[in-house]
Structure formats: structure tokens, C-alpha cells
Amino acid sequence: MVVVRLTEVKKETVELTERKYNYMGDAIALAVRACTLTALDLEEIGDTTTVAEVDQSLRQLLDAQHQLEVEERLLTSLCSSSEHEDPESVYMKEWEKDSKKYAALGEAAKYGANKEYCEFRQQVWNVKHEGETMPPLFGAGGNDSDEELTIAGARRTYKCPITTTWLVDPVTSKTCKHSFSKQAITDYLRAKGGRGACPVGGCSRVLNREDLAADPALERNVARRLRQLEAEESSATYTMVQ
Numbered sequence: 079m080v081v082v083r084l085t086e087v088k089k090e091t092v093e094l095t096e097r098k099y100n101y102m103g104d105a106i107a108l109a110v111r112a113c114t115l116t117a118l119d120l121e122e123i124g125d126t127t128t129v130a131e132v133d134q135s136l137r138q139l140l141d142a143q144h145q146l147e148v149e150e151r152l153l154t155s156l157c158s159s160s161e162h163e164d165p166e167s168v169y170m171k172e173w174e175k176d177s178k179k180y181a182a183l184g185e186a187a188k189y190g191a192n193k194e195y196c197e198f199r200q201q202v203w204n205v206k207h208e209g210e211t212m213p214p215l216f217g218a219g220g221n222d223s224d225e226e227l228t229i230a231g232a233r234r235t236y237k238c239p240i241t242t243t244w245l246v247d248p249v250t251s252k253t254c255k256h257s258f259s260k261q262a263i264t265d266y267l268r269a270k271g272g273r274g275a276c277p278v279g280g281c282s283r284v285l286n287r288e289d290l291a292a293d294p295a296l297e298r299n300v301a302r303r304l305r306q307l308e309a310e311e312s313s314a315t316y317t318m319v320q
């Protein structure tokens with residue numbers, strides 16, 4: 079009887095832990111998005127000092143996210159595994175071990191391999207360098223992940239490879255990071271029966287509808303670029319009239 083009740087308590091604790099961490103994880107994800115959108119606006123007006131401050135804030139958020147993941151993993155495994163003599167000291171020991179390990183990591187290991195951070199830097203880069211390859215974030219060789227290097231070095235344009243016109247409701251593939259106008263890629267995949275080769279020349283990935291996610295930051299960058307072009311055009315007209 080006692081055993082059954084203990085198991086129930088544990089189950090509740092695990093569920094509570096998961097709910098709590100999901101909630102905090104969502105809050106961090108929202109803050110990361112807010113950082114990105116803010117940095118894009120600041121980059122557009124050329125306030126690089128404040129962009130650097132937002133960059134620092136983002137790194138702190140990613141540190142917090144890491145801590146949260148470690149805590150969640152430790153607590154969940156403590157709650158669901160068989161009896162520990164002293165769960166608290168097991169927890170503290172593991173926690174300290176991981177904290178030391180993380181603190182010893184360099185910037186490249188902490189952030190250069192972090193997908194969200196690389197995406198952030200890429201988006202900020204795109205504001206002023208559309209179509210240009212972003213230099214490696216932490217120097218050459220600072221990143222040991224091939225996939226992340228590809229993302230960091232990806233060339234991004236604001237035109238859909240299918241329609242060859244400006245991206246409309248852009249979606250980005252989670253597997254190859256190529257972006258498309260939502261309607262165009264949806265039609266393309268539907269014609270292929272739900273999945274097909276990435277339409278970008280030289281990309282060998284196969285795309286599924288589930289691999290495509292809305293890309294609000296890219297959408298903003300497209301809108302920004304269009305505003306820039308419009309401003310350039312109207313000032314050109316103005317000069318001509320003059």
C-alpha cells in the first residue's frame with residue numbers, strides 16, 4: 079500500500095516537473111524571439127552597440143535554457159528511477175558536475191553549436207548583407223559541427239526558389255534551411271504526393287510538409303528589404319524630378 083502511494087507521488091512529481099519546465103522553456107523561447115526581432119530593428123538603424131547588448135542577453139538566455147534542461151533531466155531521472163539514499167545530494171553532485179563542465183566550455187562550444195544562436199546571428203547578418211555568406215561566428219575551426227557550419231555559411235536570399243519572386247509567407251525547411259513561399263512549396267509537395275526532393279539546385283534533401291516551419295523573422299527581413307528598395311526607388315525618382 080505504501081509502495082503504491084509512493085509511486086503515485088512520484089508520478090505526480092514527474093508530471094509537475096515536466097509542466098513547470100515546459101512553461102519555463104516556452105517563456106525562454108519567447109524571450110529569444112523577442113531578442114531576435116529587437117536586434118533586427120536595431121541593426122536596420124545601425125545601432126550596433128545595442129545589437130551587441132542584445133547578443134549578450136541572448137547568450138544569457140541560452141545559458142539559462144541549458145541550466146533548465148540539465149535540471150529537468152536530473153529531476154526527472156531522480157523522480158523516475160529506483161530509490162536513492164539521498165536524492166538531494168545525488169542531485170547537487172550531478173548539478174555541480176555539469177555546471178563546472180559548462181563553465182569550462184569556450185564560446186564556440188556554448189553558442190557556436192547552438193542552432194538558435196546561429197539563426198539569430200544569421201538573421202542579424204542578413205539585414206545588411208542579403209545574399210552574402212556570413213563569416214564563421216567564432217573563427218575558422220571553432221565549430222566542429224558540419225551541419226552548423228553549413229547553416230552559418232548558408233547564403234540566404236529573399237526570393238523563393240520556386241516562384242523566383244519575393245518570398246510570401248516564407249516557410250523554412252528544418253532539414254536544409256532552404257526557404258520558400260508557403261503556397262509554392264505546398265503546391266509543389268502536393269503534386270509530388272506529400273514529399274519530394276528540395277527544389278533548390280544542389281540540395282539533396284527530401285522535404286516533407288512537416289519539415290517546413292513558418293519563418294516570421296525571415297518574413298520581417300523580406301518586408302524590410304522591400305521597404306529599403308522602395309525608399310531607394312522613391313529617392314531616385316525624387317532626384318530625377320529635381
Ligand SMILES: [Zn+2]
Pocket residue numbers: 251254255256276277278281282283
Ligand atoms: Zn534544400
